Amino acid sequence: MQKKHGIYHIFHVKLFKITCYYFKCEVIVFERKKIHRGESIMNIKNATAISNPKKVKKKKLFTKNNIILYIMFLPVLISYIIFHIVPMPGIYLAFADFRVMGFKDIWVGLDNFKYIFNLSNFWDSFWNTWVFVLYNYIFAFPAPILLALLLNELKGKYFKKTIQTISCLPHFLSWVVIASIWISILSPSTGYVNFVIKALGGEPIYFLSKADLFPALLTFIRIWKDVGYNAIVYLAALSSIDQELYEAAHIDGAGRFKQTIYVTLPGIKSTILVLFVLSFSGILNLFDPVYVFQNPMIASTAETLDTYIYKQGVVQARYSMATAVGLFKSVISFVFVILTNVLSKYFTEDRETILW
Amino acid sequence: MSKSKIKIYCFILCLTMIVSLAVGCVQSKNDGTTNTQQTTNNQEKTTQSENSTPAQTGPQRPEVLEVTRTLYFGDATDNPELKEEFMVEFEKRTGQKLKVNAIPRNGYMEKVNLMISSGELKGLVSVFTPADVLKAIEDGTAEPLDDYLKDNANWNKFSQDYRDSLKFQGHIYGINAGYSGNYFTRAIRKDWLDNLGLDVPETVDDLFEVAKAFTENDPDQNGQNDTGGLTAAGTWNLGDIFQAFDARLDNTSSGSITWDPKEGAWIDSMLKPGMIDALKYLKRLYDNKYLDNEFLTNSGNNMREKIYTGKYGSTFYWAMFGYTTCRNEMAKTFPEAEFVEVPALKGTRTEQLNHRVLNGIVYILVKGTKQPKETVNAFVDLILCDKDAHFMSRYGIENKTYKWEGNTLVILNNPETGKPYDVPGLTGEMPEFGQDKYPVIYDGTPQERERSLNDINIKNEMTEKAFKEGLLFDVPSAAYDSPISATFTNTSVDYYKLYEEVIASVVTGKATPEEAVRTYREKMKALGADKILEEANAAIGKKSVMQY
Numbered sequence: 001m002q003k004k005h006g007i008y009h010i011f012h013v014k015l016f017k018i019t020c021y022y023f024k025c026e027v028i029v030f031e032r033k034k035i036h037r038g039e040s041i042m043n044i045k046n047a048t049a050i051s052n053p054k055k056v057k058k059k060k061l062f063t064k065n066n067i068i069l070y071i072m073f074l075p076v077l078i079s080y081i082i083f084h085i086v087p088m089p090g091i092y093l094a095f096a097d098f099r100v101m102g103f104k105d106i107w108v109g110l111d112n113f114k115y116i117f118n119l120s121n122f123w124d125s126f127w128n129t130w131v132f133v134l135y136n137y138i139f140a141f142p143a144p145i146l147l148a149l150l151l152n153e154l155k156g157k158y159f160k161k162t163i164q165t166i167s168c169l170p171h172f173l174s175w176v177v178i179a180s181i182w183i184s185i186l187s188p189s190t191g192y193v194n195f196v197i198k199a200l201g202g203e204p205i206y207f208l209s210k211a212d213l214f215p216a217l218l219t220f221i222r223i224w225k226d227v228g229y230n231a232i233v234y235l236a237a238l239s240s241i242d243q244e245l246y247e248a249a250h251i252d253g254a255g256r257f258k259q260t261i262y263v264t265l266p267g268i269k270s271t272i273l274v275l276f277v278l279s280f281s282g283i284l285n286l287f288d289p290v291y292v293f294q295n296p297m298i299a300s301t302a303e304t305l306d307t308y309i310y311k312q313g314v315v316q317a318r319y320s321m322a323t324a325v326g327l328f329k330s331v332i333s334f335v336f337v338i339l340t341n342v343l344s345k346y347f348t349e350d351r352e353t354i355l356w
Numbered sequence: 357m358s359k360s361k362i363k364i365y366c367f368i369l370c371l372t373m374i375v376s377l378a379v380g381c382v383q384s385k386n387d388g389t390t391n392t393q394q395t396t397n398n399q400e401k402t403t404q405s406e407n408s409t410p411a412q413t414g415p416q417r418p419e420v421l422e423v424t425r426t427l428y429f430g431d432a433t434d435n436p437e438l439k440e441e442f443m444v445e446f447e448k449r450t451g452q453k454l455k456v457n458a459i460p461r462n463g464y465m466e467k468v469n470l471m472i473s474s475g476e477l478k479g480l481v482s483v484f485t486p487a488d489v490l491k492a493i494e495d496g497t498a499e500p501l502d503d504y505l506k507d508n509a510n511w512n513k514f515s516q517d518y519r520d521s522l523k524f525q526g527h528i529y530g531i532n533a534g535y536s537g538n539y540f541t542r543a544i545r546k547d548w549l550d551n552l553g554l555d556v557p558e559t560v561d562d563l564f565e566v567a568k569a570f571t572e573n574d575p576d577q578n579g580q581n582d583t584g585g586l587t588a589a590g591t592w593n594l595g596d597i598f599q600a601f602d603a604r605l606d607n608t609s610s611g612s613i614t615w616d617p618k619e620g621a622w623i624d625s626m627l628k629p630g631m632i633d634a635l636k637y638l639k640r641l642y643d644n645k646y647l648d649n650e651f652l653t654n655s656g657n658n659m660r661e662k663i664y665t666g667k668y669g670s671t672f673y674w675a676m677f678g679y680t681t682c683r684n685e686m687a688k689t690f691p692e693a694e695f696v697e698v699p700a701l702k703g704t705r706t707e708q709l710n711h712r713v714l715n716g717i718v719y720i721l722v723k724g725t726k727q728p729k730e731t732v733n734a735f736v737d738l739i740l741c742d743k744d745a746h747f748m749s750r751y752g753i754e755n756k757t758y759k760w761e762g763n764t765l766v767i768l769n770n771p772e773t774g775k776p777y778d779v780p781g782l783t784g785e786m787p788e789f790g791q792d793k794y795p796v797i798y799d800g801t802p803q804e805r806e807r808s809l810n811d812i813n814i815k816n817e818m819t820e821k822a823f824k825e826g827l828l829f830d831v832p833s834a835a836y837d838s839p840i841s842a843t844f845t846n847t848s849v850d851y852y853k854l855y856e857e858v859i860a861s862v863v864t865g866k867a868t869p870e871e872a873v874r875t876y877r878e879k880m881k882a883l884g885a886d887k888i889l890e891e892a893n894a895a896i897g898k899k900s901v902m903q904y
Contacts, residue, residue, distance in 0.1 A: 100492075101496040121850055188649060189649070209653070209860075295652055296857070297652050299856060299860065300857070315463075315849075316845075316849070317473070
């Protein structure tokens, strides 16, 4: 199992996101200028290719303008090579018997996979994971889009920035801290939520003891944590939409809602699609948020593939088994990314896939 | 902000990251070098001191005695100066260089396994239970110690029971650091009992009435409905209730597969009729809110905090928790708080109820340790058998964290916190250095010290009385904690989950006790759990008396 660790994970993810965001801004600024000049990407590509093909070939990889971008990308690249490419041969462990003191058997074929598939709680935790995934795509994925749309409609600059900042804050808290906060908030004896319920004459509800409620509850907490941060990308995409389109729509008699449907959403469609396809790359990764909230009362729904294999594989030092599950998850994610990427062409105007 | 400015800032940011990465790598390389140099220097010093000290001419000592432990002067990041100072002081006093690896309590075993796997960890490593030793044997991590210890005079003086306490498959695979015994008692607020005119409970029925009164009758007399009866963290702190119904749980009260003194064999209490009654009793407590409704989600800290803050009046925890720890913690906020401790509650079962565990901290020797024989012998001769080294290993630095007053050891207060110093706890109490010969008390006013001394007598009397009345029994080393069974090791995650499901489903009303136990039986059978009992009993020369 590939478990992402603290500082490294925070470092590379944050840096990657910052870099992506910066590139995104660059592209947006660039596209805006083109739009202002009345150009389009296709036109530029075609015009350059047809009128002067040799010029394209001569284009240097490193130029005065882009060298800084390469330097900026360097830390991300280095961290990816060190932490993602170099350990790749470790996949081999899935087909061997590797214990604490080293290899017990250097080749066991698919035995590790057979073993995990026969574990009594493996399939329960597998299907539990899919419940969280489903909730995630129904509720958590659209949430930042909605927030971005709402923020985009706000007129007051300072109010908008304040809301944006506040909604971003929980993202920077670790899941351990978040669990402490929510366990306190939802406590039946001392929690604020139950305080309100009691004040309104109701009976306190022990939220974290209700197994059926847990997937929805965790999805809500995940939305609370990440909605503001994830909305940043959409806000950046929204800012690239040409204001003249809104003016044109307004002249055509479109109200706020219709402008959103016919101008705003198509304007950020490609961003939504890219993020949607990419989100499948870690579709079954669900360790921290679930692990920190687990308790015996919700064990039937709060055991995911990651937490179960952590207990069976990592804690019990059966590293080969844990690697086998990691590989199993990766294959599923890979298939999903490929599939969604292929399907994405039905949602783009040029009928091309979104990633490659 | 202009585009060029953004570029410049981003460039500076990236450059800083690359430089810090490079500096970090160079730094850690340098640190490694420094450590090696320091080690070499220290080794030279140690060798010199060994050469110059006549006392060191006996058995050969390792260059470094490496010990890995959790809760060494508190958790891994607590008291870093004390941790370092102790190792220096230990070397000064014994001539033996000591290296203690402090690993956080949270996720201790997995961190240890990963460190052993990467070759970072050698020497003696503490594990939690004998079952962990068995796992280490299966993983090939632990080395047998028989050959290393056979000529050690100190080791051979120990009782046979002690020496065999970590014997598996005919070989000694671990050392028990400590062998004096401890047990849980039910701590109850005595001042609350007095306020309500109640007697100290002796049976589970009495306890129910006490829990009810603590919840409903305002025992702290503050005019508010703000107190509860029993609190717990899982079933860990409810063991005495199950014992009373003849459905005793394991030694940590976290599972139902346990050694039964009546049968002299490993059983699963879930298959006993008493378990149904125990679960019904638990449900009644839970439904009436006489038992903390958050008991399945409480951490140990939460549970203790609820006692310290006067929210709940009773829990089942280490002996003397009420008499000493609670008293000290609550002295300022609730000076009126007084506790009484009950070693066992009677119910349908009236004798051999509660167990005392003799085992202390369990150490294994990691395969591939340099100078394994020297390491093991140094540990036995110094930490277990040398008075100075033993008490240092238990209580820290003499005249800083503790001091001697005659034969009485006084744990000193940390001037910064005003509370007793955290201790290294590398070993538990060995019989040779027991409280009867060397009483251990906390520093304080003469009255407090007198009380602290008196606590030792209270515990001795309570233990003696409980044994005399047949309420307490000693668990044989071979039957301590988890069953010694390969099947158990492979299925323990699923088993503990099933056990917790029974408790959770009953208290939340999802299943009746009968239904929950039936489901448990079916699932355990599917898990092949009959083999667990067979293997565990075979290991102690018994036949399994139960089947799922």
